[in-house]
Amino acid sequence: METIIGFEIHEQLATRTKLYCDSPTNYRDVPPNTNVCEVCTGMPGAKPHPVNQEAIDAVVEIALMLGCEIVKGPIYIQRKHYDYPDLPSGYQRTSLPIGRNGNLNGINIWEVHLEEDPGKYDPTSGKVDYNRSGVPLVEIVTAPDLRSPEEARNFLRELIKILHYTGKARAEGGTMRTDTNISLEGGARVEIKNINSVKGAYKALKFEIARQKSLRKRGAAVRRETRAFLEAQMITKTMRLKEEAEDYRYIPDPDIPPLLITPEKIAEIKAAMPETPGMKERRFVAQYGVKPEDAKVLASELELANAFEEVAKEVDPQFAATWVRDELKRVLVYNDKSFAESGIGTGQVVDLLRMIQAGEITPKTGKKILEILVAKPQPVERIVEEMGLGKIKADDIIEKACEEAVAENPQAVADYLGGKGEALNYVVGQVMRKTRGRADAKTVLEMLKKKVQG
Ligand SMILES: [Zn+2]
Structure with a gap:
């Protein structure tokens, strides 16, 4: 029985100000309801400012990185109406597709949109914080091309990697929000909301497949509905039946002129765009003669990839690839740190590899030094001296x-x-x-x- 999975992914864009006003986006660092103005709190009569250009450019770049064609326009900004305390104006503004028909590792990307985040409503206390209201989001809609929770997990990881590569999405964790739709061959499509992490998506899908299979086994039908993922319990629960789904009453926002994206603008963004992880992988193989499986690991994190290239200028690239990929990566994973978080400088890695190559320290000592470096970055020579790790010559x-x-x-x-x-x-x-x-x-x-x- 085939499983059919698709995603709608939302990620905040790393702009300094909100999408339709000048309120700052650093809402995590400030008290509730301080990064607000009449626009992002939906005051009567408040008119949106022109659309944040930085956000439009970011969405275009992300769409290009995902291999999309860019819609030149006019791209209307629509009002999507719904009533919830997190939405002071009563509608969320969302663009028609800016990118279309992309592909990431064989998974088709249907559409890429620009959206605004709503505020944050806490149903328990009844309090609303509008700091987040109006923060720009990119929305990525995939075709239902995924066939298992494992494949879905790999896809999301790959997508996060691309978003991180662009530097245009928020680097902090927990900003990605995903809806997923899933059906078993011939069965009704179920939508799952409230997924906030890759792990959450995996667990929600696992649960949902088991639930749908067991319904079928008992001869019961899977209903077409929207379910919420309850992360703490790792289950999904009915939110609403699709038959009762809201009518969002989409209309073009009369206060915002449609977007036009010129060929010059697209060319400008393309010229300044970073390589995709896939491109980097292929280049590492061609340029440095690195093994494909090593190249894949090296390209998995932008900072690690950059570090490798720095190191490969100074020592034999294959030697550098092996050490960065096997040993450095192993110690980082063990310590649950990315290369960027570790604070290790490429100079330290170069020093270490040079000492190993010159036979001043053994490879075994080299591994030990990496562990010390990841725990506390410092000059390699100092570690060797202070700990008496130099090769015994006597x-x-x-x-x-x-x-x-x-x-x-x-x-x-x-x-x-x-x-x-x-x-x-x-x-x-x-x-x-x-x-x-x-x-x-x-x-x-x-x-x-x-x-x-x-
Ligand atoms: Zn504002």
Whole structure:
């Protein structure tokens, strides 16, 4: 039984001011109802300012990044009417499509719109905060091309990556709001609202598929309806039946002239646009000879990708790719940090890789230093010096460790002398342990061979 999933995704745009007025958008940092004016609180007679150009440009850029064609216009701004305390004017302004017919990793993007955020209403206290009212949003509507919750999750992650790449969407978490529609082959379409994260989308879809399947098993029909996702309980619950769906009474806003997007404007935005993660991936393979799977991980985070390119200028790109992708990424994931959050400078990574390549520290020590760096960024040389992590050069220390290891492992030595060559590797391991990984393995092997045969 095929599962059919589509999304409507909303993300705030990172503009300084709101969409139809000059009120600032940093509503998280200020007390409730301070970033407001007569326009964004819907006072009678208040007229919207001209549409925020920064927001229009951002939507055009996002649409282009998603491979959309741009509608040249006239693009009308519509009033979508509904009654809720978060909407002081009684309507939300939403544009007709600005971008159309895009594609992201094989998933068709139907439309990209510009919208305004409503305020924030707390039904428990009955209080409304209009700081958010009028903050610009991009709305992205996909075709129902997704076939499983896993695929849906990957798609959303990829989309967030693109939005982050543009720098035009809010970087802070928790601003993405998603509605999803889902049906099982031949069944009614159910819409789920109130999804606020990728994880939430995944859980909501998982729950909904199980619910619809169990209804079918019992011979009951799935109703066409809108359901709310209750994140705390990880379930969906009926909001309204589709038959009773509201009529939004869409009309073009008579106060706002329709948008016109000129070919010159599109060309200007295209010229300044960043590479998409996919383009970056392909370029890394072509330009640096990096393995495709390494390139994918490196391009997954813009700052990590930039760091890799900086490092690759200074050390062998393949060596840099392996270390940034495997080791640095592993430590970052373990510490639940992005590269940007870690505060590590590319200079520190370059220093570290140079020391490993020059044989001044062992790869094992290198890994340890990365862990220290992620915990607390500081000059690599200082870590090496303060912690005494430099490779042991003094032969007498290694020699002593070898002597001890030989004395402690007579069986392994006997096996080696009896013709089992690999038995000596075990003894090498013991020496490395005694020297905390700071001895050169080759030197140790040579020294041990001399000792046991001597
Ligand atoms: Zn305002």
